[in-house]
Amino acid sequence: MMECCYIKEVVKGFFSLCTGMRVTMGNVLTRPTTVQWPRESAPLPDRFRGHIMLLADDATGYPKCIACTSCARNCPSQCITVTGKKPEGAKKKMADRFELDFTKCSLCGLCVEICPVGALDFSRDYALASYSRNDFNSMDLLQELGSPF
């Protein structure tokens, strides 16, 4: 009786392995599911959160930022440094220094949400790698925008 059960179990086990192998074999002829980076890259969604960037005013080309520092105050990791002053003849302040410490940033987006003038947005840079941390610990976000100073 005992031997009968044993043989039954062996046969049952063998078939269970065959069912598993069938699933594995089913994948042999399918296309790879991975994206072959860097030859091709996965599409970025619209809401992708890269590091933050400053937006320019369409009319002047200067940054929209009014240096109110609410982004710096709301940042959980204190990774934003903003200072600002009034350009000659202007009524409002404008940022003359906007630095992001990207090594600390956790991309939560609280700064983008809190900005009263909509001067911040997420960039679409994702392939960020470097040999030196100095490339990221004080990223000058004003660099690519025009400046009145």
Place this chain on the structure above:
Amino acid sequence: MNKPIQPTYTLDKVGEENFALNLGPQHPGTHGVLRVILHMDGEYILKADPVLGYGHRMQEKIAENMTYPQTLPYVSRMDYLGALSYNLAWVLAVEKLCQFEVPERAEAIRVITTELNRISSHLLWWGAFLLDLGGFTPFLQALTDRERILDILEEITGSRLTYCYFRFGGLPSDVDEEWLTKILDFIKKFRTRLPRYHDLVTGNVIFQHRSKDVGVILPFDAAGYGLSGPILRGSGIGFDVRKHEPYSGYDRYDFEIPVDQNGDCLGRYNVRMAEIEQSLRIIEQAIGSIPEGPVRSKVPKLIKAPEGEVAVAVETPRGQLVIYIVSEGGKKPYRVKYRVPSFANLSIFAKMAKGQLLADALAILGSLDMVIPEVDR
């Protein structure tokens, strides 16, 4: 001259076959920086001593020095696999404290995203557990489907792992019909793929032998050690926060709580697999009955909480998470306490591992579904 470093453990029994074995802190089977000192007698474990705290980041203390919105990105770093459940618990706690209203549409979207997150967490567990047992194919199968979920969630939240999507009083942005149909397409496709999972693993004779009657937790022990989640339900106690203390509109949906009476690794496995199916059901119902309307109620920009204390329980993929906030009024909480499920779930490991083979101990550790940053927090 420097003193030699003393070992932090002494062997209870000294013999030819007795030795101490360090499992971790860098071991693939512990899924993180957990160190377990195993007192061995040959292949058998005499005693297991988990050593915690390698990933301690003072999460509770950080929360005391932050304003309420600033803590939001931090909570999802605790359990990186079920980040949205943590997000949800934090926003629910603050909403309860400040008595903010949440629109029904926002609640439905919260349920959809959290359940998707639960499925992705269970899928990764499924792959990693079988990787612990020595099977590599299941891991790739699970990650293929998990990738689809991450794509769906990335589209709406902007990130793939440590989400920060919920806000006090609702959500930062609405979803569109296209996104909802994408989920329905995924569910349809995933339903055809789920039987494959069972063909590949559940019926497999090697898996059955490795997991059946291994690491049995009795219901009495499960309740006594404060276990929760699939581990508690795998021991025959059908407690689920979603059903027993419904939050975020879970009482509107019809779903079951899978329970397994065996209490072994296979029981916990069966519970999680059944939970995936129940989550799919919840998502379908939530999409089917999603109301129109705003996704964010009027909430002051500067959140000042009134004096008081509040506790909120949420069912994460790993079990019951409780966030307890004491406020003295003002922008920052006075004290925050996280009751995390993995910490309680790990506490029974020492008892279970006693007298087991080393290979079985790894199967038990895998079936507990640990996230170590959550234990250490």
